[in-house]
Amino acid sequence: MIVGIMGGGQLAKMLALAGQPLGIQCLFLDPAPDACARSAGELLCGDYGDEGLLDQLARRASVVTYEFENVPEASLRRLASRGAVYPDPRALAIARDRWHEKRLFAELGIPTPPFVAIDTRTDLERGLAAVGLPAVLKTRTMGYDGKGQRVLRDAADADGAYAALSGSPLILEGFVAFSREVSLIAVRDRFGDARFYPLTENVHRSGVLAQSVARPGDPMTAQAEDYARRLLGHLDYVGVLAVEFFQKGHDLLANEMAPRVHNSGHWTIEGAETSQFENHLRAVAGLPLGATCPVAAAGMVNFVGRLPEPAAVLAVPGAHLHVYGKDPRPGRKVGHATVRAQGEAQLREALARLAALAAGS
Ligand code: AMP
Numbered sequence: 363m364i365v366g367i368m369g370g371g372q373l374a375k376m377l378a379l380a381g382q383p384l385g386i387q388c389l390f391l392d393p394a395p396d397a398c399a400r401s402a403g404e405l406l407c408g409d410y411g412d413e414g415l416l417d418q419l420a421r422r423a424s425v426v427t428y429e430f431e432n433v434p435e436a437s438l439r440r441l442a443s444r445g446a447v448y449p450d451p452r453a454l455a456i457a458r459d460r461w462h463e464k465r466l467f468a469e470l471g472i473p474t475p476p477f478v479a480i481d482t483r484t485d486l487e488r489g490l491a492a493v494g495l496p497a498v499l500k501t502r503t504m505g506y507d508g509k510g511q512r513v514l515r516d517a518a519d520a521d522g523a524y525a526a527l528s529g530s531p532l533i534l535e536g537f538v539a540f541s542r543e544v545s546l547i548a549v550r551d552r553f554g555d556a557r558f559y560p561l562t563e564n565v566h567r568s569g570v571l572a573q574s575v576a577r578p579g580d581p582m583t584a585q586a587e588d589y590a591r592r593l594l595g596h597l598d599y600v601g602v603l604a605v606e607f608f609q610k611g612h613d614l615l616a617n618e619m620a621p622r623v624h625n626s627g628h629w630t631i632e633g634a635e636t637s638q639f640e641n642h643l644r645a646v647a648g649l650p651l652g653a654t655c656p657v658a659a660a661g662m663v664n665f666v667g668r669l670p671e672p673a674a675v676l677a678v679p680g681a682h683l684h685v686y687g688k689d690p691r692p693g694r695k696v697g698h699a700t701v702r703a704q705g706e707a708q709l710r711e712a713l714a715r716l717a718a719l720a721a722g723s
Contacts, residue, residue: 363647364389366423368437370397370405372686372695373429373623376631378402380639386647391419398687410437420444427601427646429622431458432504448552448600448646453621456597460502460533460618467616470592474616475608480532486524489534490517496537499523501530507693508569513537538615540608544577546586547627549602549641549651550594557641557654558587559634562626564606567666570693573717574626575661575709576633582607585614593619602627602642625664625695632682632700633660658702659709663716665697670719675699678715680708 363386367374370392378388379402388403395407408415411434419426425446431454438451456462460477467474478489480499490497495517501510510530512523514537524532543564550556560578564571590605597603604624607614627638636644636652644651658680668690675683678701685697699716703709 363387364423365643365647366391366419366426366441367399367429368410368419368426368433368441369429370394370399371429372398372688375399375402375686376628376639376684377427377429377623377643380631380637381643384640384643384647384649386643389419389423391415396689401687410434413440416440417444425646425648427622427642428454431506431620431622446646449603449621450597450600453597453599453603457619457621458503459531460500460505461531463618464533464535464616466593466596467589470589470596472589472592472616473613474535475538476536478534480534483524483528486520486532486534490514490520493534493536498535498537499527500533500535501527502533503530507571508566511569538608538610540610540615542609543606543617544580544582544586544609544614545574545604545606545624545626546590547602547604547624547630547638547654548587548590548594549638549645549654550599551645551651552600552648555651556591556594557651558583558590559627559630559638559654560656561586562629564626568693570666570695571625571664572666572720573661573663573713574629575713576629576656576659578656582609582612582614589614589616601645602638625698626662628684628698629660629662629700630654631684632702633658633662659705660700660702661709661713662698662700663713663720664695665699665720666695667692668722669697670722674719675716678712678719679703680712681716 370390391406406415476493497514547559560576561580565573604620606617630637680703682700701712
């Protein structure tokens with residue numbers, strides 16, 4: 363079976379690697395001739411709107427999926443008119459726009475930070491009066507890894523933040539003094555079977571995910587699963603869905619969702635019975651899902667901007683190295699290490715050693 367993937371980055375590459383033992387080949391569409399997934403499958407190199415390539419992808423693949431949110435709508439429509447596309451493009455249309463996303467959360471009774479759509483400077487004044495300070499001004503679309511957002515600590519920050527971001531539709535959110543950030547990786551198959559990985563605790567640096575730790579049995583699990591289940595059902599979702607939350611007291615506030623495999627689920631490659639990548643493929647291909655239970659204490663450290671020495675990473679007990687094959691650049695994710703450990707103490711020690719390697723020490 364061939365699965366088509368819009369995008370040829372590291373997520374597409376890891377999907378393709380997970381597909382190989384199942385006899386699933388992945389075919390990627392990506393404009394970059396050196397897209398890193400090409401080492402794991404065939405690359406159709408061209409624009410995401412190239413009708414000839416879209417038609418080729420739809421014709422050759424049994425089903426098409428995607429590894430990023432900003433696939434052009436016209437391309438999705440074209441693909442969907444020619445074959446199966448999972449998750450449903452409706453999920454993508456909502457997830458790519460922070461305002462639509464938060465409106466859906468609110469509609470489904472999923473708590474969020476306070477938020478207001480901002481189109482003009484006057485809206486921002488009104489928004490600040492409604493949301494209060496501190497607040498975060500974000501672009502509604504195309505923002506990722508903390509890009510396209512500014513924190514407003516006092517009223518004097520408003521002009522600068524607005525000048526930096528206006529030009530695209532914006533959203534103002536209340537700044538949440540969270541105790542921690544967690545995400546839930548959910549997966550649902552074509553027949554409605556939904557499963558959840560253990561809640562994952564995440565640490566971000568400069569808006570970019572630095573470290574994730576799986577927290578099986580976490581007391582916030584039931585709340586997170588309840589919210590994710592509402593989204594999966596409402597969207598008649600097929601595939602992996604990641605939902606990111608801020609925890610404040612005993613409440614979870616939804617920050618965003620990603621209708622795809624997610625960085626905070628990378629620990630599942632070695633740390634869970636079935637990885638998020640394999641389960642996403644199983645779901646979109648109409649195959650039964652695999653168990654989502656952890657096989658050990660597990661976590662992940664991202665390598666951003668540069669890769670540490672492979673030998674130093676692999677010398678850490680329980681560590682597994684994943685190199686994406688991308689040219690190192692400041693702020694760019696170039697690889698990660700997962701850890702599988704015998705208990706919390708060993709996990710903590712391994713993660714600390716890997717974090718020091720990631721930081722270059
Ligand atoms: P995002 O692109 O929305 O995931 O934001 C990236 C990171 O910025 C988040 O993981 C948080 O660490 C931080 N952040 C975003 N929005 C807020 C908020 N409303 N309150 C506090 N921190 C935030």
